[in-house]
Amino acid sequence: MPKFLAVYTMKAEDFARFRNLSKAEQDAIDAEGIPKWVEWEERNAAHILNRGGMVGKTTRVTRDGIAAASNPICGYLIVEAPTAEAAARLFQDHPHITVFPGDGVDIMPFVTDPDL
Template sequence: MPRFLAVYTMKHEDFDAFRRLPKVEQDAIDAKGVPQWMAWEERNAAVILDRGGMVGKTTRVNKDGISEACNALCGYLVVEAENAEAAARLFLDHPHITVFPGDGVDIMPFVT
């Protein structure tokens, strides 16, 4: 079955706004979202090949050397599905976009 990289994205301004919320509000969002995230992973466990994880600040390497970089990537996982649309449908109710300030989930097929 085809494999897909699912990349969680988040706008920096949305993350910053979340971090500016009072701690009690952040905790309330976490208290709602974390169990939903765990339930989502449990419901989809059969198609999750790599749970991936959330990621932090970006360091870029290019022909000019090493530098800090900025992008919207904040995490990833690998799923298998019949096609990209089926993989995308898995994420329609994902707490990254329904509870947390996530911007989206980008779905990309692995190619040979």
Template sequence: MPRFLAVYTMKPEAVLAFRELPKAEQDAIDAAGIAEWAAWEERNAAFILDRGGMVGKTTRVTKDGIAKAVNPFCGYLVVEAENADAAARMFADHPHFTVFPGDGVDIMPFVT
């Protein structure tokens, strides 16, 4: 079955807005979101090949050197599905953007 990279995206301003919320509100969102995320992973466990993880600030390496960079990527995981549409449907109700301030999930097939 084909494999897909699912990249969680989040706009920098959404992260800042979340961090400006009162601590109790952040904690409530985290508690609800973590529980829903775990339930989502349990429902889709048969299709998750690599749970990946959340990622931090970006450093970009180019022929011109090494520099700090900004992109919307905040995490990833690897899933298996019949096709890209099936992989995308898997994330339709994901807590990354239904509970947390995530922007979306980009689905990309691995190619040989």
């Protein structure tokens, strides 16, 4: 079955807005979102090949050297589904976009087999 990289994205301004909330407001969002995230993973466990993880600030390497960079990527996982559309449908109710300030989830097919 085809494998897909699912990349969680978040706009910098949405992350900043979340971090500017009070600790109690952030904790309330976490208290709602974390159990929903766990439930989403349990419900879709048959499709998840690698739970991936969340990521922090970007360092970019180019021909010109190494420097801090910015992109909307905040995490990833690897799923298996019959089609890209089927993989995308898995994420329609994901807490990253329904509870947390996530911007979206980008779904990309692997064109080479990932080493899992």
